[in-house]
Amino acid sequence: RLAYHLVEGYASLSDVVFIGLQPRGTAxxxxIVAIIQSLLPHEKIQYGLLDITFYRDDIREELHQPAKTDISFSIEGKQVVLIDDVLHTGRTIRAALDALNDFGRPAGVKLCVLVNRRFSRQLPIQPDYCGIAIDTSPSQKVKLNRQTNEVELY
Known part of the structure; x- marks a missing residue:
């Protein structure tokens, strides 16, 4: 469903780039990008991966294993769609926006998430595209099970 919303949201994807956030947003x-490519087989979909490890504001508190950033195209003047699994506090997206600035100045940035945890936000960040919105307490955890493709709440 998210892939269809993304395709419908743009007249053309020639100036749109998709960037998955490492590590959990890549699944x-x-x-999403595979579905978009199957819907538009003649379009060249620009897709990359962004690691935000060194842009996180909790880097001194937790040890995060850096992943590979793979953005082999220019984002200058493009519409960027950031894709992640769960939007919780908004801090990951803030770090992603900081990291994105090192690659250029996009015309715009949209956020696509599978799960929006609506009442846990610490920063004023909201998704433009969302698979499901759930209400959770701060003590609950939300995870995407990659084997079953289901959202788990515990």
Whole structure:
């Protein structure tokens, strides 16, 4: 469904780039981009991966294993769609926006998430495209099970 919304949201994808956030957003972004490519087989879909490890504001508190950033195209003047699995506090997206600035100045940035945890936000960040919105307490965890492709709440 998210892939269809993304295709419908743009007249053309020639100036749109898709960027999955490492590490957990890549499973979602891989699937979304594969579906978009199957819907538009003659379009060249620009897709990359962004690691935000060194842009996180909790880098001194937790040890995060850096992943590979793979953006082999220019984002200058493009519409960027950031894709992640779960939007919680908004801090990951803030870090992604900071990291994105190192690659150029996009015309715009949209956010696509599979799960929107609506009442846990610490920053004023909201998704433009959302698979499901759920209400959780701060103590609950939300995870995408990659084997079953189901959202788990515990």
């Amino acid at each position: 979602v972004s891989d699937k």
